[in-house]
Amino acid sequence: MTEARFAFGGEALPLDVAQARIAEGFECRVGVEIVALHEALGRVLARDITAPINLPPFTNSAVDGYAVHHADLRRDGATLLPLHGKAFAGHVPPPLPPGAAARIFTGAMLPPGADTVQMQEDCEQRGDAVLLGAGIAPGANCRLTGEDLARGERALEAGRRLMPPEIGLLAALGLERIPVYQRLRVVLFSTGDELVEAPARLQAGQIYDANRALLAALLSRLGAVVDDGGILPDDPESTQARLREAASRADLVLTSGGVSVGEADHVRAAIEAVGELTFWRVAIKPGRPMALGQIGGTPMLGLPGNPVAAQITFSLLGRSLLDRLAGANHQPPIRFFARSGFSFRKKPGRREFLRVVTDAGGVAQRFPKEGAAMLTSLTQTNTLADLPEALTQVAPGDLLACIALALLNG
């Protein structure tokens, strides 16, 4: 997959093209297992799910009120009908004779014969009878058998990541053993001699490793098993040996840092030495060169070292790779439009993701600290404004295509 034109000192690859390469270049690497529904959150459905029952399973009332035969109602005014029976949720009601009304509660089965429910706010009970207001449509306030989903219809498609609504739907269909893809095992490394991890105390020149925790959190949210590879020193031999060992037990090897072209950047060379490298410069900011490749047939992705660049490149590219490998249908994050509250000049030729704060009125303000190392630019904002390649400036009032950061994190 190496393409010299986009590698090393060459042209930078547009983000769209990089995303398409990932979508085309990888396949699902995991098998299928059955899990209990309560363990299925965040997992990826491995088979289409066909509704085994109708939803709802029987026609029932959407409100508290009175069930009637619509044909018994007068067209020109209110109708007084004698009351006959009650329909409670969870109980089978007696049939409704013609010319009568039944008290009914939300979720109760419609009495056989009834076809319409008048809500209680539009009725007046008078002893053993009820006065029903005029003008209700036939079938009003009834939830029909199978109107949500009919038996045999496809409820969910294979590749769907199971989030709370999907879990609710599977439960409503009475399903409890769910076929999902096995979790993807990701061996995760940080790289760099400057990195240490708490509780160690920082020595001169050292920083705490932020990326491993950040990426492990992103991976866990996506249902992957994170296999902690630790910190790779800036040393070519041990980088090679540990990447090779990791590849032998992983579905994906993920690293951050060490993919630039500095003297201490060994990840790229290590992949070349023990596997096969596709190296891209992707035309985005933040986001630097990315190393993509494989070692012994296991995919390997090297993200940039600066934490903001690591998060953004993971979310824009790594996530689609992860989805491919995990059998999930990749859904690019949904965009919304916010109005710019700022001016900004931009270099053409690359996509730029500005960290902005969007208020409830849909106006976005730029976050003043924009360095790719500034973690607060992610914790103190809520939005990435996605500025297209060709754009050179943003003026107050311009519409900005935006991605909610919360979507990238879940």
Ligand code: AMP
């Ligand atoms: P590199 O690409 O390795 O040159 O890293 C670029 C920048 O990101 C440097 O300032 C590194 O110190 C920093 N960096 C790399 N990895 C991490 C990490 N895991 N946590 C925090 N900062 C990092």
Ligand code: MG
């Ligand atoms: Mg480094």
